[in-house]
Amino acid sequence: MKKIFLFGNWKMNQSLRATENFAAESAAFFSERPGLKAETEICIFPPFVLIPEAVKNFTNLGVTVGAQNASDHGEGAYTGEVAPSMLKEAGCRYVIVGHSERRHIYGESSELVNKKALNCLTSGLIPVLCVGETLEERDAGRTTDVISDQLRKGVKDFPAGAAYVVAYEPVWAIGTGRAASAEDAEKVCRLIKDSVRVPVLYGGSVKPSNAAELFSRPSIDGGLIGGASLKARDFFAILKNFRAAELEAVL
Numbered sequence: 239m240k241k242i243f244l245f246g247n248w249k250m251n252q253s254l255r256a257t258e259n260f261a262a263e264s265a266a267f268f269s270e271r272p273g274l275k276a277e278t279e280i281c282i283f284p285p286f287v288l289i290p291e292a293v294k295n296f297t298n299l300g301v302t303v304g305a306q307n308a309s310d311h312g313e314g315a316y317t318g319e320v321a322p323s324m325l326k327e328a329g330c331r332y333v334i335v336g337h338s339e340r341r342h343i344y345g346e347s348s349e350l351v352n353k354k355a356l357n358c359l360t361s362g363l364i365p366v367l368c369v370g371e372t373l374e375e376r377d378a379g380r381t382t383d384v385i386s387d388q389l390r391k392g393v394k395d396f397p398a399g400a401a402y403v404v405a406y407e408p409v410w411a412i413g414t415g416r417a418a419s420a421e422d423a424e425k426v427c428r429l430i431k432d433s434v435r436v437p438v439l440y441g442g443s444v445k446p447s448n449a450a451e452l453f454s455r456p457s458i459d460g461g462l463i464g465g466a467s468l469k470a471r472d473f474f475a476i477l478k479n480f481r482a483a484e485l486e487a488v489l
C-alpha cells in the first residue's frame with residue numbers, strides 16, 4: 239500500500255458550522271470504512287479563524303490541521319499578520335507557502351515565500367511549498383525553468399534534513415476542472431523529486447474521478463485539493479477511489 243498525503247485547502251471558504259459538519263461526516267465515513275485511513279496523512283487547511291475549531295474537532299479523527307499562510311516575521315508590530323509560533327501553538331502541523339493565489343493576487347515573490355518557509359521551519363512547522371507555471375509559461379515551453387526557479391528560491395537556506403513537502407500546482411489547472419494529465423503531472427513531479435527528495439503532491443482540479451490515475455504515478459505522493467475538499471464525502475471519495483484502484487491493480 240502506497241503512503242499518500244491527502245491535503246485539503248479550504249481557501250477562503252467554510253464556517254464554524256461547516257467545520258463541525260465536516261468532522262461529523264468524516265467520522266461517519268470512516269466508521270463505515272475502518273482501515274481506509276491507513277498509510278494516509280490527512281490534513282485540512284482552514285482559514286485562520288477556523289483553525290481552533292478544526293483542531294478541536296479533527297484531532298481525534300486522526301486528521302491534522304494546517305494553515306494556508308504565515309508571516310515572514312516573528313511576533314511584533316505587523317498588523318494583519320499571523321506568526322508561525324502562533325500557528326504552532328494553535329495546533330497546526332503544516333503551513334502552505336507560495337500558493338499561486340498568494341503569488342499572483344497578493345504579489346508574493348519567491349524570496350518572500352522562502353522567508354515564510356524558513357520562519358515556519360524555525361517554529362517547528364512543516365512548510366508545503368507550492369510551485370506551478372501559468373498557462374502562458376506552459377505554452378511558451380517554460381514549465382521546467384519556472385518550476386526549477388521557484389523550487390530553488392523557495393528552499394534556499396533550508397537546513398539539511400529539513401522536513402517539508404512540495405506541491406506542484408499548475409496555475410491553469412486550479413479551479414478550472416481541467417487537471418494536468420497524469421503523464422504531465424508525473425513528469426514535473428519527477429523533476430521536483432529528483433532535486434529535493436521530499437514528498438511531492440499534485441494539485442489542480444483533483445476529484446474522485448481522476449485521483450486514482452494521478453496518485454498511482456510513482457512521483458506523485460498525493461494531492462493538495464481545493465474545491466473537492468469542501469465536502470467530507472467528496473474529499474474522502476478521492477481516497478476511497480484511489481485505494482480501490484490500488485487494490486484492483488494487485489488482484
Ligand SMILES: O=C(CO)COP(=O)(O)O
Nearest residue numbers: 247412413442443464465
Ligand atoms: O489550489 C488548489 C489547492 O491548493 C487546487 O484547487 P482545486 O482543487 O479547486 O483546483
